[in-house]
Amino acid sequence: MTYSLMAKDLGGTETMSLAMLQAIDVRGLFDLKKWNRMKDSLMLCPGIGLEIGCLHLKSTGLKVAFMEDWAHIVHAAHCPLTHDNHLGVAATPKAVQKEWCTDKRQHGLPLDYIKDSIHACGCLLKEKIIYCDVAAMPISSRTANCPTSSIETTTSQVEQQLTRIMIKHHTRLVLVRSSKRHRAYKWLQEYICHRGGSIDRRGADKRRQRKSKRCGCLFRLVVQHCHDGDRVTITIHGNHTGHIPSSRADLYHLPVHSTVVAYCMDDLFDVGMCRHVAKMSISKERFHMANASELDRVIYRFFMIPKEVQMLL
Ligand SMILES: [Zn+2]
Numbered sequence: 001m002t003y004s005l006m007a008k009d010l011g012g013t014e015t016m017s018l019a020m021l022q023a024i025d026v027r028g029l030f031d032l033k034k035w036n037r038m039k040d041s042l043m044l045c046p047g048i049g050l051e052i053g054c055l056h057l058k059s060t061g062l063k064v065a066f067m068e069d070w071a072h073i074v075h076a077a078h079c080p081l082t083h084d085n086h087l088g089v090a091a092t093p094k095a096v097q098k099e100w101c102t103d104k105r106q107h108g109l110p111l112d113y114i115k116d117s118i119h120a121c122g123c124l125l126k127e128k129i130i131y132c133d134v135a136a137m138p139i140s141s142r143t144a145n146c147p148t149s150s151i152e153t154t155t156s157q158v159e160q161q162l163t164r165i166m167i168k169h170h171t172r173l174v175l176v177r178s179s180k181r182h183r184a185y186k187w188l189q190e191y192i193c194h195r196g197g198s199i200d201r202r203g204a205d206k207r208r209q210r211k212s213k214r215c216g217c218l219f220r221l222v223v224q225h226c227h228d229g230d231r232v233t234i235t236i237h238g239n240h241t242g243h244i245p246s247s248r249a250d251l252y253h254l255p256v257h258s259t260v261v262a263y264c265m266d267d268l269f270d271v272g273m274c275r276h277v278a279k280m281s282i283s284k285e286r287f288h289m290a291n292a293s294e295l296d297r298v299i300y301r302f303f304m305i306p307k308e309v310q311m312l313l
């Protein structure tokens with residue numbers, strides 16, 4: 001919306017007035033000064049097959065992406081048609097940067113967004129990544145929880161099923177174990193609730209310790225790929241323990257959604273006060289949630305606390 005108006009303004013077909021700006025800017029993010037500052041840093045280039053053309057940064061010549069196009073741009077860079085494999089955490093942003101601006105201060109596509117998209121893709125999970133050591137969890141808690149439900153599916157459906165489970169159980173799942181050729185299975189993955197497990201702090205610097213988000217939650221999920229054919233079994237073990245998923249208190253342990261970070265960066269640039277920006281972010285929480293996917297609403301937080309805003313500086 002604002003993107004096409006900016007293009008029209010730069011193209012000279014329309015000039016932004018304060019009234020127009022207020023009418024479209026439901027979030028109250030812009031004023032004319034900011035609009036004009038943005039306008040000064042941008043130029044309009046004719047886009048192929050586009051009615052309005054494409055915005056470029058004068059300084060670097062890189063394109064500024066329309067927010068609604070972020071997902072599509074990242075996907076194209078992450079899963080190039082010329083490759084069999086998806087690009088990694090380092091290569092994907094580089095591929096995006098060939099064409100697109102990724103500087104948040106210059107209205108670019110946030111790098112956090114790219115990182116989150118890669119993680120959401122699930123391709124990384126096929127490699128061995130260990131976030132925390134499940135073996136360190138007490139044996140009793142691991143054997144005490146018996147399977148509560150089990151789903152039969154196929155390889156291509158695993159990602160969709162995991163998404164469905166995360167939404168249904170209000171949980172952000174973390175991969176803790178992935179092993180190829182696990183006895184009877186082609187491969188096996190184990191996920192736990194993001195608040196599961198505990199952190200071993202022996203020998204750690206006591207002064208730098210923060211309160212851990214891990215509360216030993218027992219919600220656990222195992223994905224088993226059978227040797228014969230395409231069959232995959234997803235088994236859910238245990239229940240959430242020690243915390244209430246989707247409660248307000250639980251929200252503070254979720255990562256902040258990248259669009260919220262981008263908006264807070266913008267607000268911070270304008271307002272300059274962390275406390276105020278954090279407050280503004282809470283008032284926009286519903287708006288950002290409404291625009292997010294069903295999964296994102298479960299696995300992200302849509303506001304920032306002052307301390308987090310301060311870290312953007
Ligand atoms: Zn991928």
Ligand SMILES: [Zn+2]
Nearest residue numbers: 193217219240
């Ligand atoms: Zn849990």
